[in-house]
Amino acid sequence: MKPFHGAAKYANRRCFRSKLKSLLHRRERKDNVEQKIQVQTPMRLWYRHPAQEWTEALPLGNGRLGAMTFGRTDEELFQLNEDTLWSFQPRDSLNYSAADYLDQARRDIANGAYKQAQEIIERHMQGPGTEEYQPLGDLKLKFGANSGPVEFYERQLDLDTAVSKVSYVREGVRYTQEAFISAADQVLAIRLSADRPGSINVTASLETPHLATVNLEAGRGVLTMKGTGPVRPDRESAPDASDELIYEENNGVRFESQLLAVIEGGMKKIGNGLELSAVQADAVTFLLAAATSFNGYDKNPGSEGKDPAVLVQKTLVAAAEFNYDELKLRHLKDYLPLYSRVKIHLGASVATTFRRTNG
Structure with missing residues (x-):
């Protein structure tokens, strides 16, 4: 078949x-x-320990005001910057006498006197050094009244919301710190809370590497830092001057930052006039605003600049009209439409979703 x-x-x-x-x-x-x-899968960076150096800190910013948050549990550090704080003053950067030394430099090169030619070029033919971006300063939050070991620590930056968060348990109390920088309200907002009433004890201070003063306005309960940034030396009046930055009266970008504390429960303490403290509070919200006198590339920021004090106070007063939750909601309404325009998928698996960022 x-x-x-x-x-x-x-x-x-x-x-x-x-x-x-x-x-x-x-x-x-x-x-x-x-x-x-x-x-x-949440788009977040998260870690089991605080940042030890600047490159490990988590960035916050709105395109103008920026901060790096370290997530420390004894003395938290926010390193601040503002986009117009540079070593700046208007000047003509052309070197009009450079051509006078060109022939001599060429002769030295032709004769093999390279070192001599280099010295002539460096001394007489180069333009001034480029300007340098400057730090605004540091906001430090020193936590007190507990010294026990830290447990269940985690810090994170949620890219979906542009909000940083630190959470840990100490002496049976869970502490939480949230922070973001709002483009809608132009402030750095920090929220400290705990799951036991009266557990927040914190002292805030402002520091800067520049010539500045810090004082506490007791009436407003605002900590103010104001100062002036550095400039390049004038080559015409001092051709042999070092290229290092210097500080001059009526020159350089003037800056100001103001820190407001909104305390829930507990009490506010004024210390030595250089710090702002909250004692036995249920929660604390810090709002920080900053501005400079920069008024354009062709205006001397020392003598023709804007008044940073007016700008900062206006910003801070407006932001203080909202509580923390309202500020956060305004931040998200501004941020999410921009952030959500594009999505990227890097092939993550469920297993890697719960793995901390640094391994």
Whole structure:
């Protein structure tokens, strides 16, 4: 009896269809899982220890005001910057006498006197040094009244919300710190809270490497830091001057930052006039605003600049009209439409979702 080849072909075809269906089903399940991962996986950086140096700190910013938060539990550090604080003053940066030394430099090079040619070029033919971006200063939050070991520590930066968070347990109390920089209200907002009333004891201070003064306005309860940034030396009046930055009266960018504390429960303490403290508070919200006298590339920021005090006070008064939750909501309404325009999926798996950022 001859074999029925049509039956074999039918069986093979049915087997192929079955395998294809199974393969497509597995692919569909894989796509569904990846889709869920894309939706559910939080876009966040998180760590089990505070930052030890600047490169480990987490950045916050709104395009003008910036901060690096370290997530420390004894003395938290926010390193601050403002985008117009540079070593700046208007000047003509052309070196009009450079051509006078060109022939001599060429002769020295032709004669093999390279070192002599280099000295001539460096001394007489170069323009002034480029300007340098300057730090605004440091905001330090010193926590007191507890010295026990820290447990269950975690710090994170949630890219989906541009909000940083630090959480840990100390002496049975869970402490939480949230922070963000709002483009809508132009302030750094920091919220300290605990799950036991009266547990927040914190002292805030402002420091800067520049010539500045810090004082506490007791009436407003505002800590103010004001100062002036450095400039480059004038080459025309001092051609042999070092290229290092210097401080001059009526020159350089003037700056000011103001820190307001909103204390819930507990009491406010004024210390030595250089610090702002909250004692046995339930929660504390800090608002920091900053501005400079920069008024354009062609205006001397020392004598023709804006008044940073007016700008800062206006910003801080406006932001203080809202509580922390309202400020955060305004921040998210501004941030999310921009952030949500683009999504990136790097092939993360469920296993890596719960792995801390640094391994």
